[in-house]
Amino acid sequence: MKQILPGVKQTLMGPLAKSNPPQTIKEHIEEALEIKEKFKKAFPRIENLASAKNFWDILTTSIIFHDIGKAHNEFQNLLRGKKHRWNNQRHELFALPFIESLNLSEKWLVYLTVAGHHKDFDTLIRKIESYGSDGDNFELDLGGTEEIISFEKEFETNIPVEIVSELLKKFGYQHLKPVIHNPKRILVEFTRKHFKDKTEQIKLMLLAGAFKQCDHLASAGFTNIFNLSVDDFKFLQTYKLYQHQKDASSVIxxxxxxxxxxxxxxxxxxxxxxxxxxxxxxxxxxxxxxxxxxxxxxxxxxxxxxxxxxxxxxGKLSAFIETKFENDDSVDEKHKEIIKNQFRTLVSPxxxxxxxxxxxxxxxxxxxxxxxxxxxxxxxxxxxxxxxxxxxxxxxxxxxxxxxxxxxxxxxxxxxxxxxxxxxxxxxxxxxxxxxxxxxxxYNSFNRHRIIVKKGLLGDNLSLIQNHLEKNLKVLVVCNTVKQAQLVYKQLSSPKKLLLHSAFTAQDRSNKEHQLSNNDITLLVGTQAIEVSLDLDYDVIFTEPAPLDALIQRFGRVNRKRQKGICDCFVFEDRNEADKFIYPNKNVIDRTIQILKEKEFQNSGIIQESELQEMIDFVYPEWDLEDKEEFDKTTSLLDYFINNELKPFIYSEKQEEDFYEQFDGVKVLPSTLLSYYRELLEKNNFIQAENLKVQISSRRFYALLHNEGIDIRREAFENIETHKLKEQKVLVINRNYDSELGLLLDIEKKEDIEESFL
CATH class of the missing domain: 3.40.50.300 (P-loop containing nucleotide triphosphate hydrolases)
Structure with missing residues (x-):
């Protein structure tokens, strides 16, 4: 692409869409249209789905018209590094008078799609309101006195209609004369609009989404959209299939x-x-x-x-990519960013x-x-x-x-x-x-576990666990809280032992998962985090009480490959005081222990896999009253929102707050890692710095915050590229951290312990 120097008239190559690197509006439109053609292959059923046989035609028109407002003289001066009076206007608004002149039955779809392709409509309406009105003479003191002109006057003064018309001719639009108008009324009417025809609403949302995908992928330089093919799954032919797998392969x-x-x-x-x-x-x-x-x-x-x-x-994508390529010198930061963007966009099928x-x-x-x-x-x-x-x-x-x-x-x-x-x-x-x-x-061939229910607390029966370790068995121990897991881990002895729970840094968690993959850990102690580790295969499990479905997941980490005959699963009856915060429904725990005791005396305690559904329905015969109220309330409110208020170009801060409030976790930085965190910020290694944080529950976070166990800090550092001073907010927890044990929530950092005895 040729370099365009500041001061060169836009008629030479056409108006610019961006300056770094320089690209004309025409070139950007052509790239977005190429992406659209690839979408037609990736989404072959979209026209039927949207009830619009002309879906791709409407999208094409939207792409052609979306950036022509950038031809505004002052915006071109901005892109060329010249003195300008652009003042952060919205270029998409200046495309609308051209769209208004189109002789299309569904031009309103094009109009709204182009209007909302960057900003939500509330933001655009406020921007339009910053213009004056025709016939009025407003003045605003901006260090001098400047007249605030109307949107219509701004269009007439600064939009080079002839240049835009020449550009549009190249895409088949002849003799268009813009209908100059203020877009506010149309946008306001849309924000108040209630769609009686749901297919219209869906069509507009899909057009908005398809357009934004084309625009963003073209701007980001993505030229390839991958699609799945039937041949991608040839590797499945190497498996000996069970009947349910054969059945699934013919279901439509x-x-x-x-x-x-x-x-x-x-x-x-x-x-x-x-x-x-x-x-x-x-x-x-x-x-x-x-x-x-x-x-x-x-x-x-x-x-x-x-x-x-x-x-x-x-939510931890950056940490995953950083860990995945930490020892690969051929993958630099730019390449990592490309991989992240590919995962986030629809490039990956x-x-x-x-x-x-x-x-x-x-x-x-x-x-x-x-x-x-x-x-x-x-x-x-x-x-x-x-x-x-x-x-x-x-x-x-x-x-x-x-x-x-x-x-x-x-x-x-x-x-x-x-x-x-x-x-x-x-x-x-x-x-x-x-x-x-x-x-x-x-189901019969999958019988692999024997239930043994033990009285008392797991923590009071560590000698039983140690005996099994001394028999050279691979032992799995699952506790309900991080604190209990740490205590048990410290008291058990094994030459190859490992602790796994949620309160580790991303790097330490990754290291532990790598150790587990070597399959030589003879003692694994952990929390519910173990339930989701996919490739564990132990000889025996000792677990604190939990709901039956959670226990079944824990049992699944024992004799996973069914090559060890029948393996023992020890479940302790009694709960620690803190367990009620993890599993508050005591009735579910009681019914779980009851059904396990019944099965313990049937068939020598061997769990019949075919009876698991019956056992689950005993533990959960129907909705818990509070759970059912929560379920009904949530579905009722969300269904109403989806059916009546979900519209493109309208974003609700309240909805966003409601969504993120449900996450039960806050990421904090252990105080003992603060100096290393600062060092990484200075080097602008932001992902590695973020990886030093650990997650704690919202309940514990607010308790610590109230008791001054959390410091809210702002760490300053210099951006290496811009040399500007930046600030990073970080929540520092006044607790110690150990790579082997994780965050020690009940132990303050060493200096504070020493000071407390002075």
Whole structure:
């Protein structure tokens, strides 16, 4: 691309769209149109879905007109480094008079799509209100006296209509004469509009999303949009298939699978997906897991089989990429940023995500239109659907109702154990579906665990655990709190032992997961974090009491490959005082212990995998009253919002606050790591600095904040590129940190302990 020097007239190459590197509006439009053509292959069913046979034509028109407002003389002066009077006006508003002149039946779709492609409508309306009105003479003291002219006058004065007309001719639009008007009335009317026709609302959201995707991908320089193909799943042919896997490979449409842990549920979902791609067509895929550790492990697993097409998305994406490439000198910071952007955009056709990455879009968080477009005609695969609290489960139900009904999303849900009343809610949400279940013969072959219920506390029976260690068994110990896990870990002896819980830095967590992958850890002590580690296979487990579904997940880390006969699972009856904060429903715990005791005296205590559903329904016979109220309230409010208030270009700060409030966790920096954190900031190693933080519950955070256990600091550093002084807010917890034990919540840093004795 040729360099354009400041002062060169815009008629030489045409008006600029951006200056660094210089690119004309025409060139940017052409790049965005190229992306659109690739979208037509990636989203082949969009026209049927949007009930608009002319979807791609409307999108094409929107792309052609979206940046012509940048031809504004003062904006061009700004791009060329000349003296200017642009004053942060909105270029998209100056394109609207040209769109108003179009002879199109649905030009309102183009008008709104172009108007909202950068800013929400409330922001645009405020910007329009900063102009004067025709016939009035306003003055504002800006260090001199300047007349505030009307929007119409600004357009007439600074938009070179002839130059824009010449540009539009190159895209087939002849003799357009702009209809000069103030856009405020149209935008205000839209903010108040209630869509009676839902298909119109969906069409506009999809157009807005498709347009923003084209614009952003073109601006970011992405030239390749990957698509999945049936051949990507050839590796599944190497597996000897169970019957439920064969069944899934011929299903078309929604499906719910029930099968034992370790029976190839992931492969089953991919066989289902392969058939959808073959029979129904292309679409983006979202594989949904509840925990970051599970997502990272699944990414590593699938990336080997389908390279370059698997992405992942969660709140710790930067930390994951930093850790993944920390020893690879060929991958610099720029390359890491490209990988992150590829994962975040729809360049990757298969993303592994947390449900929050999907749910935020039905709360109308900024940019949600782009993501709704990415869902259109796509495929959702839900793994570990049992893992969510009633509020999040309710949000997933609302998500499924919306996505399946309006966006033609096909859903595959899989679980080992799910209470019948929750399964019924899922069935109702997705409509027509095929039920898949592993056969009785397979269930019988998966019997691998013997229940032993022990009286007392786990912490009072460490000699029993130590005896098993001395028999050279690989022992797994699961506690309900970080503090208890740390205490137990310190008191047990093993040459190869490891502690795993949520209160480690990202780097230490990664190191521990790497150690576990070597398969030589003989004692693993941890919390619920162990429930989501995918590749553990131990000989015996000792666990504190927990709800049955959580215990089943813990048991699944013992004799995982079914090569050890029948292995013992010890469950202790009594709870520590702090356990009630983790599992507050005592009745669920009591029923869990009751059903486990009953099974202990049947069939020598061996758990029959085929009876797990019956056991789950005993523990969870119906909704807990408070949980049901939470579920009903959440679905009712969210369904109403989706059906009546979810509109493109309108973002609600209240909705955003409501969404993020549900996260039970705050990231804090241990005070003992503060000096290292400062050192990393000075080097501008921001991701590594962020990786030093650990997460604690909101409840504990506010308790510590109230008792001066948390300091809110602002650390200053120099940006190496701009040499500007920056400030970073950080929450510092006045507690010690140990790489082996994690955050020591009940131990203050050493200096404070010493001072307390002075």
């Amino acid at each position: 449409g929604n499906a719910i699978l029930t099968a034992p842990t370790g029976s190839g549920k992931t492969e089953t979902s991919l066989l289902w997906l392969q058939n959808q791609l073959k029979k129904t067509g292309n679409g983006r895929v979202f594989y949904i897991l509840p925990y970051v550790a599970s997502i990272n492990a699944m990414f590593k697993r699938l990336e080997k089989e389908i390279p370059a097409k698997i992405g992942l998305l969660h 298969f993303k592994i995500v947390t449900p929050f990455q999907l749910l935020k879009n039905i709360f109308a968080l900024k940019g949600f239109e782009k993501n709704l477009f990415e869902w259109a005609g796509g495929y959702f695969i839900f793994d570990e659907i049992h893992a969510y609290n009633p509020k999040v489960f309710a949000q997933i139900i609302s998500l499924l109702k919306f996505a399946t009904k309006y966006l033609d999303v096909k859903v595959f849900i899989m679980t080992a154990t799910l209470p019948s009343f929750l399964k019924k809610a899922l069935e109702t949400a997705i409509g027509n579906f095929t039920s898949l279940k592993a056969n009785q013969k397979l």
